[in-house]
Amino acid sequence: MSEHKTWLEKLANRFYAIPTVAQLWARRVAREGVQDGDAEAAIPFVRLRGPLHRARGALITTGGVHLRAQQPFDMLSASGDPTYREIPADTPAEQLTITHKYYDHRDADADLNVIFPLAHLRSLVEQGVVGALAPRHFGFMGHVDGEQVATLTGQTAREVAAKLRQDGVDFVLLTPA
């Protein structure tokens, strides 16, 4: 039964990876959430308050990025690791590394901007395109499955959301892997 489910889930994942299918899904969820008045089910949406050159941005990646000095993500758990790592905004690229065995990150190792464009965002602040960067950014490891999903959605993702609010963040750029 569990194998059958896994096979179906894999098929569903491939299906939803088609952009037009994902778009249909996203529109349906957005519409039904609004109709049902169910804030939990709806896709949350707010317009950016004020111009971008006054906005404070943060980065979140699921590419397994963390400080070399931090504990690496758990690669032994089959269900993945739902924890996160805080990355201070002034961290030099050479102090960052990637722990994530579920995608080929050799290119991201060679140039972190492929997955975690902190350097580009810094230059956009210097250019005056973006107002400011948050004092901390966040690294997750994208392979989260089974019972760990509940920990991610019920605990760690909420913690990060609270920290973003605490830091006065106006927008977040999420980069997946």
Place this chain on the structure above:
Amino acid sequence: MPRAVFVKWPLGHPLGEPQAPLQQRTVIFRALLRLVQAEEAGIIEELGYRWRRELYSEPEWPLLNRE
């Protein structure tokens, strides 16, 4: 997700290739453009850039702050 841009590129390359700052900055620009222009939830914009077969130039950043 509130809004997203999509690129049909290999997994682990959301902003493109290494040492390709114009490509990376173009994806950031398009994502931020989606941020400032989106009027509703659930928008996934397919950018249509081909893998390793595009030429990129510096984005027109002032468009992001046009009144």
